[in-house]
Amino acid sequence: MNDIREDSRDIQTRQTIVRLLSSMASAKEISQYLKRFSQLDAKRFAVVKVGGAVLRDDLDALTSSLAFLQDVGLTPIVIHGAGPQLDGELAAAGIEKHTVDGLRVTSPEALAIVRRVFHAQNLKLVEALQAFDARATSIVSGVFEAEYLDRDTYGMVGQVKRVDLAPIEASLKAGSIPVIASLGETAGGQILNVNADFAANELVQMLQPYKIVFLTGTGGLLNERGKVIDSINLTTEYEHLLAQPWVNGGMKVKIEQIKDLLDSLPLTSSVSITKPSELAKELFTHKGSGTLVRR
Ligand code: X2W
Numbered sequence: 001m002n003d004i005r006e007d008s009r010d011i012q013t014r015q016t017i018v019r020l021l022s023s024m025a026s027a028k029e030i031s032q033y034l035k036r037f038s039q040l041d042a043k044r045f046a047v048v049k050v051g052g053a054v055l056r057d058d059l060d061a062l063t064s065s066l067a068f069l070q071d072v073g074l075t076p077i078v079i080h081g082a083g084p085q086l087d088g089e090l091a092a093a094g095i096e097k098h099t100v101d102g103l104r105v106t107s108p109e110a111l112a113i114v115r116r117v118f119h120a121q122n123l124k125l126v127e128a129l130q131a132f133d134a135r136a137t138s139i140v141s142g143v144f145e146a147e148y149l150d151r152d153t154y155g156m157v158g159q160v161k162r163v164d165l166a167p168i169e170a171s172l173k174a175g176s177i178p179v180i181a182s183l184g185e186t187a188g189g190q191i192l193n194v195n196a197d198f199a200a201n202e203l204v205q206m207l208q209p210y211k212i213v214f215l216t217g218t219g220g221l222l223n224e225r226g227k228v229i230d231s232i233n234l235t236t237e238y239e240h241l242l243a244q245p246w247v248n249g250g251m252k253v254k255i256e257q258i259k260d261l262l263d264s265l266p267l268t269s270s271v272s273i274t275k276p277s278e279l280a281k282e283l284f285t286h287k288g289s290g291t292l293v294r295r
Pocket residue numbers: 050051052053080081082083084086102103104157158182193194195196197
């Protein structure tokens with residue numbers, strides 16, 4: 001049984017490497033990046049935010065891409081959401097969806113489901129990684145100390161007040177990929193629902209990583225023709241971009257959030273948005289993949 005698993009993992013890993021090598025990069029290019037990443041403090045390598053849609057639709061590619069990083073000695077810090085899964089489970093329980101400024105209004109009744117779904121999604125990714133013989137640690141509490149964002153408007157929704165790196169550091173020390181759910185906890189121990197992009201941003205500000213990668217179903221920011229935009233320079237293009245008629249509400253929020261994030265990071269850090277199957281290409285090639293956001 002183990003042998004079969006080893007075999008299939010070897011094959012998948014090899015396929016990933018072959019795809020990577022044949023796609024466009026020279027071995028020299030790849031080893032340059034590998035060297036650079038390996039020299040960084042483990043905490044500073046990469047924060048990878050995984051949207052719930054990716055966990056639903058692209059788990060295999062996600063798992064093999066993350067496991068591949070571990071194979072080459074790198075440990076990404078993974079934080080995930082569960083938006084579509086929450087939509088489904090809450091609807092099944094007869095709870096109507098209501099959002100304000102993109103955030104889910106969360107009643108105490110809904111919170112019980114939010115907690116359950118976050119735990120289930122977290123475990124799903126951790127187990128998928130472990131089935132792939134990767135080391136991964138489930139972290140569903142103890143990282144984000146939160147306070148109520150605005151209880152009258154949003155209910156049991158938190159905004160992050162403090163990030164505790166201890167559980168993440170313990171995982172990294174063991175060479176295990178920390179897989180973090182974006183649940184918060186008040187000083188009094190009340191669990192709160194925290195938007196995963198917001199939680200990722202707080203984590204990034206604390207860690208100041210070299211690479212910040214958002215993995216989404218679309219694989220990047222899309223232009224008016226629905227094609228992925230290669231790169232955005234926020235210094236020269238920000239105003240122009242936000243004025244475009246095809247930049248919708250969700251995209252605007254994302255661009256604004258990334259701008260705030262980049263403003264708080266060293267110039268060497270970069271933010272990109274891509275899809276799981278292209279994570280290695282994004283990290284190890286000059287050309288990259290998806291949308292690179294610079295300033
Ligand atoms: C989000 C948490 C999940 C999330 C929600 O309830 O949908 C709030 O809106 P994605 O898949 O990364 O979007 N929380 C307060 O952000 O997941």
